[in-house]
Amino acid sequence: MEKKKISITVIRRLPKYYRKLEDLEKIKISRVSSQELSVLTGFTASQIRQDLNNFGGFGQQGYGYNVKELKDNLEKILGLKNVHNTCVVGAGNLGSAVANFKGFDDAGFKIVAIFDKSEDVIGTKIGGISVKDSADMKKTIKDKDIKIAVLTVPKENAQDVAEELVEANVKSIWNLTTADLDLKDDVIVEDVSLIDSLFTLSYFMKEKYK
Amino acid sequence: MEKKKISITVIRRLPKYYRKLEDLEKIKISRVSSQELSVLTGFTASQIRQDLNNFGGFGQQGYGYNVKELKDNLEKILGLKNVHNTCVVGAGNLGSAVANFKGFDDAGFKIVAIFDKSEDVIGTKIGGISVKDSADMKKTIKDKDIKIAVLTVPKENAQDVAEELVEANVKSIWNLTTADLDLKDDVIVEDVSLIDSLFTLSYFMKEKYK
Structure with a gap:
């Protein structure tokens, strides 16, 4: 596979292709055209062919x-x-939802620790895993060789906790807080941006139903 | 303000500008250049000027x-x-997280009802609101003039519940499930796509640390 820089917008379409192919496989469909993938995903057929060509194509003229x-x-x-061994930091509602989220397994993220600083939840179990005291976070992260953290702490604490995670050698953060994290360039931060998504919905509501 | 079609990628950047301006206002900064906004948001200054020009500009040469x-x-x-009166459908961990999410107020979404079909949660309170039986969903949506629904039900039920919501005259759905909803064109669906976000993170981990 060629090593060239692929644009982030292309990368963000790949999961959608993947999920649709999973669905097709489940219903025993063995072959699909870019036109059919277009109908399923909402992207144009030429877009899809272009995206996949970045990685070598995989399709055949006349076959799909x-x-x-x-x-x-x-x-x-x-x-x-x-x-990847993964930890969840923040065991509130969102953290609990995440820790119980089946999508993690599909993505190869194995939750091996959950942290919180509140006495009320330390020691309780979420999805079969005991919540640990955040005070022990660094040690546990090193011991368990955790490379990914899911951040679900309150916005105000997000930056501090993220810095602590990076000090403990965490390489990427799935950021479910509404904070914009400012970290070293070599840390991968994937923002879910719930608030931006809501604001976008608000825009479309206004445009359509004002 | 002109009525022209603005691309979705532009729209998705606006919330970020908005949030940064909120921060600036909080620290009593009254004036900002596109260069400064560029540093804060990570988008280029010319991108920012272009985006804002879609709506009339607002900036002044030499002033910002x-x-x-x-x-x-x-x-x-x-x-x-x-x-907008808003309901949450699905009172599990994710629904509870959402119902307690402060961002809703900022976006003008007022949660006035929460629904679930499980006897275990019907009647319990989340964020001060009693969880109602999904069986009464349509009636409540009409009575309370609810136009937006937040969908946090299990994936398998997502399509059916979404159709029911649309029948009850819900106009937009904030979709936090991993299902791709197939609804009438005039329904606005904003997908949060948690799983696609995770898959994207997986890609970057692979590229960087394989």
């Missing part, structure tokens, strides 16, 4: 794509088979 | 933007002052 083959390739491209 | 004025304008553009 082999569902299993394309899915397996996307799985490799997205690194879904790589397993 | 008046923080309060631009913020107020974005607030109007995003429709954040419009208040």
Whole structure:
């Protein structure tokens, strides 16, 4: 596979292709055209072909794509088979939702620790895992070789906790807080941006129903 | 304000500008250049000027933007002052997190009902609101003139529940499930796509640390 820089907007479409291929595989469909993928995903057929061409194509003129083959390739491209030890920081409602979220397994993220600083939740179990005291966070992260953290603490604490995580050698953060984190460049931060999503919805409501 | 079609990628940047302007206002900064906004948001200065020009500009050569004025304008553009009665469907961990989420008020979404079908949670209170039986959903939505629903039900039920919401005259859905909803074109669906976000993080981990 070529090593060239692929744009983030392309990368963000890949999960959608992958999920649709999973669905097709479940209903035993073995072959799909870019036109069909277009109907399923809402992206244009030429967009889809272009996106996949970044990684070598996989399709054949007049045949389309082999569902299993394309899915397996996307799985490799997205690194879904790589397993990463993951911790959740913040065991409130959102943290609990996340810790129980089945999507983690599919993405190869294995939750091995949950942290909180509140006495009320330390020691309770979420999704079978005991909540640990945040005070022991660094040690546990090192002991368990945790490389990814899911951040669900209150906004005000987000930056401090993130810095602590990076000091403990966490390499990427799935940021579910509404804080914009300012960290070293080599830390990967994926923002879910719930608030931006809500604001966008507000815009469309205004445009349509004002 | 001109009525032209603005691209969704532009719209998705507006909330970020808005939030940064809010921060600036909090620390009593009254004036900001596109260069400064660039540093704060990570978008280029020319991108920012272009984006804002779609709505009339607001900036002045050599002066930049008046923080309060631009913020107020974005607030109007995003429709954040419009208040929409909103319901949450699914009172699990994610639904509870959402119902307690402060961001709703900022976006003008007023949660007036929470629904679930489980006997275990019906009648309990979340964020001061009693969870109601989903069986009464349609009636309550009409009685309370609810136009927005937040969907946090299990994936398998998402499509059915969404259809029921649309029948009850809900106009937009904030979709926190991993299901791709297939609804009438005039329904606004804003997908949070947690799973796609996770898959994207997986990609970057693979690229960087394989």
